[in-house]
Amino acid sequence: MIKIKNLSELQNLKVDNYFFEVLEDVIKISNKKEKFEINLKYNKDNLISTLETIKKLTEIKILLEDFSEREILSFIESKGYNKLLWNPIGKAMHQFNMIEEGDRVAIGISGGKDSIVLFNALVRIKKIANINFEIIPIHIHMKEDTSDISELVNYIKKFGYELQVIETKLGNLVSGETKEKNPCFLCGRIRRGILYTTMKEQNINKLALGHHKDDIVETFLLNIIYQGNRNIMRPAYFSEEHQVTVIRPMAFVEEKNIISYSKKLSLPILEEKCPYEMSSDSKRLKIKNIIKSISEETPDVRSNIINSIKDLF
Structure with a gap:
């Protein structure tokens, strides 16, 4: 399980065979071993949903430490x-x-x-x-x-x-x-x-x-x-x-x-x-x-x- 305070902390994160890049409205998740890439669009106002999607796609549990009111x-x-x-x-x-x-x-x-x-x-x-x-x-x-x-x-x-x-x-x-x-x-x-x-x-x-x-x-x-x-x-x-x-x-x-x-x-x-x-x-x-x-x-x-x-x- 990984804890982050904001989405920028995913930048250049490497977990197992997954590598994360955070762009303006897309999170790029690549797996060099299995040779595939995921481009996940995200909404800054609903990061919880984005993290749940990442877990479904990669089985990596990421928790947000600071919540916005939304x-x-x-x-x-x-x-x-x-x-x-x-x-x-x-x-x-x-x-x-x-x-x-x-x-x-x-x-x-x-x-x-x-x-x-x-x-x-x-x-x-x-x-x-x-x-x-x-x-x-x-x-x-x-x-x-x-x-x-x-x-x-x-x-x-x-x-x-x-x-x-x-x-x-x-x-x-x-x-x-x-x-x-x-x-x-x-x-x-x-x-x-x-x-x-x-x-x-x-x-x-x-x-x-x-x-x-x-x-x-x-x-x-x-x-x-x-x-x-x-x-x-x-x-x-x-x-x-x-x-x-x-x-x-x-x-x-x-x-x-x-x-x-x-x-x-x-x-x-x-x-x-x-x-x-x-x-x-x-x-x-x-x-x-x-x-x-x-x-x-x-x-x-x-x-x-x-x-x-x-x-x-």
Whole structure:
């Protein structure tokens, strides 16, 4: 993968057997080994499309580090994701009236694929919808975590936003001497508490979380099997305790489509270092594997379960 700030940086670039020349309105791509040449016309106002075409022709992934205002939407929407991402997100946003005029919406940016795709989705909504609202991205960072978040910070900045980074010693609380039986639940609860406190301090009225259809289905089955109740992750609800509205715009989006989109755009996903996430003791992982197995015979199993619990939303 190659990162450039502008198209002029392709001039005289040599990658594998490809050689690039940038002319006034044409990019000349030659391959001396295979003895062919491509003359690719480009539009300075839509470089994202040009870079996608280069990838199709050469399999060379080139990312633009600085976006113009016009290029932001083109980059976010990409191609082929209307049915997989934007339509189900739009359906959830409309059905549960998730965003209203004047809202200040915090996004919990963990650095995983889900939260970054959620950020992209809300930036897209802000650009295409006739609604005036604010987006405030917030990252809770464990001091024990040595991950480099600079790429994540720069990614958010490319769209004109500043990522608020709040440091905490969350690792000690979750994996200390108490040896919490359900560290994932406790970790999520502590992170959420920090977000609620920050929101209150900054007068933020809504919290957007990156949970998707698979999360909702898995949580429902976990609660039935292990807790004996029908509690669910609702797509939207008002927290009386914290006086904020929680929204999950990707409630109808399947995880596999989020993975596909994040790979295509080469999103700056932080490396997962949590020892519990993929542990063989993880009940969620067991449920995920069961659903995956059933989906081989019944591809619509996730949608079927969602449809069966709509009355709980």
